[in-house]
Amino acid sequence: MYQQLKITALILMTAGIALNASSQSILKVGDNPFIINSKAALDVESVTKGFLPPRMTKSQRNAIISPPAGLQIWCTDCNASTEPVSGQPCIYLGSRWAPLNINSTAVVTTGKKSDTNKPIRTNSTTATIKGILVEPAGIPPKETGIIYKPITGGDFETLPLLDGSTGAATSPVNKATTSSPVIAKGGSISVNIAGLGANPYYFRTYAKSDLGISYGNPIIFNCATPVLTTPTVTGSTTLYPKFSGTLNINAGTQQGTITEYGYYSGTSASPTTNKIVLSNTQSLNNLDTVLNSEIFKSNPVINFNINDYVITTSETQYLRFYAIANGAIIYSPDVSFAPNAINAITGSVTNIGETSFFINGNTVTNTGVTITENGFCWSAIYSEPTITNSTTTLAPITKSFSATINNLTASTTYYIRAFAQSNNTTTYGKTLIVTTSNKNISAVELLMTNNQFSQLFPYRANLTLNQTGTEFYSYQSLIDAVNELKNIKIEIIKRQNTDLTYINYTYKIKRTDLKKNTVDQIIVGQDYNESWNISKPEIVTSVINFSSFLNSGNSTNDKKELCAFLANISHETTGGGNIEPTKTYGLYFKEENGCESGCNNYTAVNQDFPAVTGKFYHGRGPIQLSWNYNYGISSFLIYGDKNVLLSAPETVLANAKNAFMTAITFWNMPEGIKPSPHDVINTTRGFAKTINIINGGIECGVSNSAKDPLVADRIGFYKKYLTDFGVTITESDTELSCRDLATY
Structure with a gap:
């Protein structure tokens, strides 16, 4: 042995x-x-071999009689439906077989606001929170659900947890379990939670098994309605009060909850009239960007600051903030204030020139109060001018009054406000700050900066897409063109004839250069001085001052004209079009594409402006000036000589100033029965009319629906530029289109 x-x-x-x-x-x-x-x-x-346990199928494993606890095998067909490779190590736990898994606890996630299983607000106290059991791990969970806690005292750091031993939730932590444990891989964990308070909450999924508790990522979510604070009033509560307050929004509030906010005012409590909207697209987008975040360190707040409130009645005033949240309107408490018995209100300033401007005002009084004097006091020294220390201009003693302030100094800042007197009481309106024009500053510079011009036209002619090269169309060249033409005055003179054909198409153009004090004339239409017509008296039917281009004295109207002018020249010279926002390449071309070597199809028989043999009159410059007669008229308006551009049409592109001048003269000059774009832009459907004037025969009219994309391109540019310059219009795309306008 x-x-x-x-x-x-x-x-x-x-x-x-x-x-x-x-x-x-x-x-x-x-x-x-x-x-x-x-x-x-x-x-x-071993460093080259592994341990190989007994291998068997699930049915063979289950056939083992009375397996001892701890027995391990490799089940060759377990987990086959959920894993890319069949098989799973298994261990007998004394009462059942269980998979041996690397993860000791389950893996769960909580649905974020950007996920498909995002949290859902039911009402101000109820929400459905969702998550996913990503991996059930070795032992399936015995309990799954959501734990949550309110965020109080600005504590955005402490996350909700359960007791590690018992799995119990201890205040302020709460838990809500699913009706039965979620055990399938990829299974949805969803719980409807009611009774939520006014605070934001931390929520997170959890899964509890014999091996421990696992948690999903925490999210911050809120159901409560935002709260508006009572307006705080400061300043002069008798005339120009200022208000401030806040719209308090909990962290975790859903994107799109707030769709509008502002204030109401009136002469009765809880006002619902005189609504002023303070929100705009940009402010709401900014708010939604904040709300869409998954990380918060504090609760978002919208600050209300009203600095331009004007009392328009002598009665007690009430004001309250409002917001539209989750489709319903909410209000702040009222604030009330009482005005003086008499109040002067400073209106607005217009027609600002080098030595004068126009201003209006108003007076508000209690019943029975008599106005004894009113007007304006102004000063270049005192920031709060009074009738005792500054120049005073009296206005007619009426509740609404106005005056032109004259004899001012160019490029000087003045302080001005309205005043009103009743017996021995004098009240003053809000002070306005007005700077008179600089004779050397053009209308363009007052409306648009060099930087704005560059941003609007990033790929203007001669600049490559990477912004290299020497630009052709420059900001300064536009300024030079406006300054060159501002001294030109045009008079259109017609015969007093009952025959509309001759009234509209036979006329004389008188050009006066106010700087050089020269006068030039040209006749359009050979019948103007015929014997049968010459005896009829001449009448001046139109006066065109190029100095009024972009310079009406009304800033909003001037910006609208600038936007319309830029929109039309952008369409005429686009390298991509405004339909695709990344290709807003206005001023991309200097001349008509494909006509760089000349195009013969823009020559018409015209006795007044005859084409010169061998010259081409295709589209050139920002407005794409075309046809010999348009070259002739533009030449006369710019140079006082029709032959400059008729004999050398290429002069339009000799420099950008010349090119811009042809666009400006075309924009400001009526033709026959057609008004000028300058004349119509600030009228009803003004932009549609400019398209009709410029290219109506091709783009406008009911029969030209195929040309709608061209009109849409002009409208796209116009709306973009209005937004860029902060101008709001109420006209719809249909009203901006010339689709239904009869062509000239």
């Missing part, structure tokens, strides 16, 4: 297996057979 044991031990050692003949047998398998861990009953060591 002993001899047999020796032989067996020798065979085992030769095979890399060692036996330790001690009171407790130890078996070593693999490398280093004589180095045995004394704590192991079986010591397996």
